[in-house]
C-alpha cells in the first residue's frame with residue numbers, strides 16, 4: 001500500500017486545469033459556428049505550426065455525440081523480452097511514439113483532454129481540428145521519462161490512469177514523477193488500487209477499489225480526479241454506476257470505437273495503439289473521422305516532407321528526432 005497523507009490537501013473543489021507550462025489547446029480555439037455541416041475554419045497557430053492545411057472542426061450540440069478517438073497506450077519502451085507477445089503488443093517503442101506524435105502535429109491533429117470532450121458534449125463548445133485524446137494505462141514510469149517529454153515538445157496533453165497501489169513500485173511512477181507530469185500539463189486519472197477486474201470481484205470489493213483509489217489520488221494531488229479507466233476493460237452496469245456515483249466525470253473501456261456521448265460517459269470506447277502498429281495503421285486510428293484519402297495524402301506528405309534521413313538513436317529513452325520513413329517493426333530493436 002502506498003503511503004499517503006504526506007501532501008497537503010487543499011480544497012478539492014478548486015480544480016481548474018491550467019497547465020503551467022503548456023497552454024490548454026482547447027482553450028485557445030476561436031469560436032465557430034456550431035451549425036452543421038462543420039465549417040472550414042482556420043485553426044489557431046501553435047508552436048510550431050503544422051505544415052498542412054487545417055481541416056474542419058468537430059462540432060456538437062448538447063445531447064448529441066462526437067466522434068473523437070481516445071487512443072490507449074501502455075508501455076512506451078522497447079519490449080525487453082522478445083518472445084513476450086503480450087508485452088510486445090502493449091509496448092510502443094520510444095522511436096515510434098515520437099514519430100506518432102510528430103505525425104499528429106504534422107497532420108494538424110489536436111490532442112485534447114477528456115474534460116474538453118465532456119465540455120463539448122455538455123455545452124456544444126467546439127473542439128479544435130482533428131481532436132484526439134491520448135491515454136496511457138497503469139501509471140508506468142516511462143510515461144514520465146519517455147512520453148511526457150515528447151508530448152511537451154508539441155504542447156500535447158495526455159492522461160495517465162494510475163493504479164494507486166502501484167505508485168512507487170518498480171517500473172511505475174513514484175509520487176514525485178506524478179507531480180512532475182502534472183506540472184508538465186498532463187492529467188492523472190484513476191485505475192483502481194490493485195488493478196483488479198471490477199466485473200469479476202464482489203460488489204463490495206469493486207466499490208472499495210473505486211473509492212479508495214479515488215481518495216488516495218485526490219489526496220496525493222490535492223484536487224479532484226475525474227477520469228477513470230476499468231482495468232482489463234472489465235465493467236458491468238453495476239460497476240459503471242459505482243464509478244459515476246463516486247464522482248468520476250467519465251470512464252473509459254477497452255471496447256473499440258470513437259463515438260462519445262453523455263449517455264455513455266461511464267463507458268467511453270477507446271482504440272488500442274499496438275506495438276505492431278505502423279504509422280499508417282496509427283494514422284487510421286488517430287485520424288478517425290478524417291476521410292481515408294485525406295489520411296493517405298497526409299501520410300504521403302509526411303513521408304516526403306524533406307525530413308533528414310532516418311538516424312538510429314543510441315539513446316532511445318531520450319528525446320529523439322523523428323523520421324518519416326523507416327521500419328515500423330522495432331520488435332528486434
Ligand SMILES: [Zn+2]
Pocket residue numbers: 137138191195230231232
Ligand atoms: Zn491497466
